[in-house]
Amino acid sequence: MNRTERLHALTETLRRAGPRGRTARQLAEEFEVTVRTIKRDLSALESGGLPVWGKTGPGGGYGLTERGTLSPVSLSATQALALHAAVAAAAQAPFSDSARASVRKVLDVLDPATRRRATALAGRVWVDTGPAPERRIMSALEQAMIDQVTVNITYGDARGRETRREVEPMIFALRSGTWFLAGWCRLRADIRWFALSRIRRADATRTPCAGHSIAAIGEPPALARSAEL
Template identity: 60%
Template sequence: MKRAERLHALSEMLRRSGSRGCSAERLAHDFDVSVRTVKRDLEALERSGAPVWSRPGPGGGYGLAAGSSLPPVSLSASQAVALMAAVSAARDAPYSDSAAAGVQKILDVLDPRTRARADELAGRVWVSAPPSGSRAIRSAVEEAMAEQRVVRIRYTSQGGTTTDRDVEPVLFASRNGQWHLVGWCRTREAIRWFAVSRIQRANVTSTPCTGHTVDEVGEPPSHARAVHGQPD
């Protein structure tokens, strides 16, 4: 179990224990770690603003103040600013609006001291991001991808030819700094790459996709990977 997951599970166990609390030995046994590690985790929870209480002596232990509420993951100021910078620098990325909303939720539950440090540090990070394209178009292709429904687009090619296409979305890909909708084009009956910036109009239809997969697109370049992969 990763430490962030353990901290969340630890806070939930303390919450469930109520006024009885839990001993450090019991917590160490349940999480299969040392007592020393548990105490470090408890200190980390307390630094994050969690209302951890301790009761020394026989029958004592640790617990959380009644009625307390904790975020699922505790972030440092630098981690929070890293998320803010990543979202600000990628305004044209798929689901960037959802990402911005998610980051705001995280900021809203930071303890006041960490939030103040994050706000101060954020003022020292400048981002020059290119203007994002039409929000309506991005929302349509994002919805089509998430719901796996055919999207009808009006597309202007690099050569200036404009056509209407029905596309079954397969994946989003960033190539040479530009985002593409990659999908099965029903007009050409083949996988095609569409630069999102050249989509003039997009409407999600009620037609479900027929099951084209990422494998049909081929192998990604050696320097590319899916976003759920861990950084090298």
């Protein structure tokens, strides 16, 4: 068993153990490795975002917090490939880094054979989405949207002229293949659409938005829909 397969199997063992957990010694014996190797693997899982808890002393051990565990996931290789492809094609979308992290967590709980087949199939799907906005810019826009606070942006228009705006984020929208931030522009005192690719800088503030209704943006195009599943 290679390390990747062992990490996957270790995750499943901890999940099955439930609140009782398992000791490092028990895990080492199960996977036929040293206690030191098990502790290094547990540290790697925790660094990767898995909610591992550890208790020292008599009755101690390692386990997973209930709130952070995934229920058993059963996906076919083509379903896993669909997740791969959808996330790869959405590299310019808001929260794309969170989407990639989520897909990795889902793939981690698949059985090794399905995961290997899905990964092999993913090599047969190519996407060309063009350059994505800088992550630091997207992080600021995403946080402002989540917290509903204003964001200061430096925006370049079609002629390359830059203006500094304070914007109340209202929606992210994909229109004709281009991602936009639609929001209330305090400079223009009106709703404006900002192409994410033209935002040169973004800094979230602590100033609450005034609460403009999404309905104020107007009727969406006939084929537009929200991201609700």
